[in-house]
Amino acid sequence: MGTPRFDPTHSLEFNLDRGSVKLSGSLERVLLPADALAALLRGADVETRRDFARRLGTEAGRRVAERLDAGASSEAVVEHLGGEVALMGLGSLGVERWGRALVVTVTGSPLRAEGDELLTGLVEGALQRAFGRNTAVVTLGRDDALVRLLVVSSDTAERVRGWLAEGTSFGDVLARLNGSAPS
Amino acid sequence: MNQERIQKLEALLDRIRRNRSARPSRSGTAEPIALEALPATSGAAAAPHAPPMAKPATPVVPPVVPKPPPHVEAPAVSATPPGPPVSAPPVATPSWRPEPGSAVQARPTTVPPMELSEDDLIDVTTMPPGPEPDGAEAEPLVAISAEPEEEQPPASSRRSRGPATLDEVMANASPAESEREIPAQTPPPESGPQEALPATGLEAPRLPHVEDLEADLSGPPSMGPTAEQLGETIELEAPRGPELEIDITVSEEGPDVPAPAEELEVTLPRPSLQSGLYDVSLAAPPSIEVPEREVHVAVTVPAVASSSESPERLARPAVGATDVAEVRFGTRTAEKSFLELLDASLGL
Numbered sequence: 001m002g003t004p005r006f007d008p009t010h011s012l013e014f015n016l017d018r019g020s021v022k023l024s025g026s027l028e029r030v031l032l033p034a035d036a037l038a039a040l041l042r043g044a045d046v047e048t049r050r051d052f053a054r055r056l057g058t059e060a061g062r063r064v065a066e067r068l069d070a071g072a073s074s075e076a077v078v079e080h081l082g083g084e085v086a087l088m089g090l091g092s093l094g095v096e097r098w099g100r101a102l103v104v105t106v107t108g109s110p111l112r113a114e115g116d117e118l119l120t121g122l123v124e125g126a127l128q129r130a131f132g133r134n135t136a137v138v139t140l141g142r143d144d145a146l147v148r149l150l151v152v153s154s155d156t157a158e159r160v161r162g163w164l165a166e167g168t169s170f171g172d173v174l175a176r177l178n179g180s181a182p183s
Numbered sequence: 184m185n186q187e188r189i190q191k192l193e194a195l196l197d198r199i200r201r202n203r204s205a206r207p208s209r210s211g212t213a214e215p216i217a218l219e220a221l222p223a224t225s226g227a228a229a230a231p232h233a234p235p236m237a238k239p240a241t242p243v244v245p246p247v248v249p250k251p252p253p254h255v256e257a258p259a260v261s262a263t264p265p266g267p268p269v270s271a272p273p274v275a276t277p278s279w280r281p282e283p284g285s286a287v288q289a290r291p292t293t294v295p296p297m298e299l300s301e302d303d304l305i306d307v308t309t310m311p312p313g314p315e316p317d318g319a320e321a322e323p324l325v326a327i328s329a330e331p332e333e334e335q336p337p338a339s340s341r342r343s344r345g346p347a348t349l350d351e352v353m354a355n356a357s358p359a360e361s362e363r364e365i366p367a368q369t370p371p372p373e374s375g376p377q378e379a380l381p382a383t384g385l386e387a388p389r390l391p392h393v394e395d396l397e398a399d400l401s402g403p404p405s406m407g408p409t410a411e412q413l414g415e416t417i418e419l420e421a422p423r424g425p426e427l428e429i430d431i432t433v434s435e436e437g438p439d440v441p442a443p444a445e446e447l448e449v450t451l452p453r454p455s456l457q458s459g460l461y462d463v464s465l466a467a468p469p470s471i472e473v474p475e476r477e478v479h480v481a482v483t484v485p486a487v488a489s490s491s492e493s494p495e496r497l498a499r500p501a502v503g504a505t506d507v508a509e510v511r512f513g514t515r516t517a518e519k520s521f522l523e524l525l526d527a528s529l530g531l
Binding site: 071072073074076077078079095097100101102125131133135150152153156177178180 | 285391518519520521522524526527528529530
């Protein structure tokens with residue numbers, strides 16, 4: 001059985017009489033300005049921001065899990081999970097493989113660097129809801145448009161953050177991870 | 184008809200004579216010039232100086248000479264007063280009576296005009312002063328012009344004038360439509376009644392030839408189209424050759440007769456042959472007879488040098504169409520699911 005394609009047709013519903021917006025039949029949504037959301041996140045504490053981001057990821061992972069099974073390919077996951085992130089208006093999602101390390105990329109986030117923490121929590125919540133894995137996502141690096149998020153375990157994430165704090169580039173971090181990992 | 188016409192003309196001539204004789208009496212002059220030459224045609228008209236006396240004579244009014252326009256020369260009229268009225272002797276002339284149908288309607292002389300207008304003076308020309316006769320006192324010579332060529336062309340059309348002689352009357356009486364004098368201009372209303380003349384310059388309506396039309400109608404009834412309507416008729420020749428008949432009988436062939444070979448059946452060329460070649464071993468279909476002909480072709484062979492001097496050339500045999508390139512896709516490694524990749528990354 002092939003993997004179904006992501007079909008965003010009529011995913012977003014605007015009810016002008018009621019003044020409501022719904023996404024794929026879920027709860028009502030609110031269209032907010034990106035800078036207003038960024039300002040709100042700046043004012044919130046770390047746990048609130050983390051919890052907010054994971055709630056967004058959990059909802060996206062639920063819709064992906066409805067369409068994909070456990071053996072879905074990377075392309076299928078990127079297509080469907082990336083479709084959900086795009087419907088939120090948070091950018092274009094991709095996946096990179098650096099050896100054994102799995103890196104998720106997001107391009108064109110309207111929140112820019114201020115939204116990287118939101119994206120890391122979103123990916124953690126989506127993977128946990130879609131595949132039942134507790135992951136830790138670490139921001140490896142970013143440029144003007146693209147941000148790389150490393151998906152590792154919680155212990156590995158602490159080491160990576162240490163290396164990054166020391167000024168190690170994300171390439172060296174990935175090399176160290178692949179070099180230290182038992183083959 | 185001619186007698187009546189002659190009588191009319193004679194009556195007209197009499198009127199003319201009376202009119203001429205009456206003018207000198209009014210003007211007071213004594214010598215009419217043109218009347219002397221008129222021949223006497225009848226006894227009644229023989230009295231040359233017999234003015235009509237049907238009515239009592241009115242006092243003679245001196246001619247009123249209007250002041251001429253500046254561009255017209257004044258007529259040479261003397262200022263001598265008219266003489267005393269001359270009582271004319273009564274003459275037994277027939278009174279004037281209107282003639283119906285007359286083209287020339289003369290003015291009755293019994294009613295002289297009280298005043299002379301320019302139209303009346305147009306017909307009166309003044310003779311140029313010639314040699315005085317016998318040393319007499321210079322008197323104006325007023326005469327009635329009998330020759331229209333000597334008159335000055337008036338501004339308007341001329342008044343109708345009576346003929347001077349009988350010949351002229353007879354000439355005028357001839358019904359020659361083309362000889363009628365047609366005024367060049369439209370006559371002014373004060374010029375009196377004019378005879379309606381046929382318009383010139385316009386083509387007269389053509390009258391149909393009634394005789395020809397009647398001749399056509401009187402012909403025999405048409406029994407069909409005429410030769411002119413049909414045109415030239417060409418008779419076709421009789422058909423040549425044998426007569427063709429349609430054979431509607433159906434011939435039933437016996438079942439033993441083999442069916443003829445289908446002409447559209449063609450043996451496909453063998454794949455070993457190149458494109459454009461054919462298999463010479465194929466036999467022609469039985470329906471085609473191939474005559475065996477001997478072909479003699481004259482070929483001029485050039486002189487060839489000895490084989491030791493020219494290189495021996497070997498041509499590469501033609502290679503048939505075949506798939507030269509072969510593409511082999513690389514064997515893809517076993518596709519791992521996203522979950523396996525995730526677990527591998529989590530194992531770091």
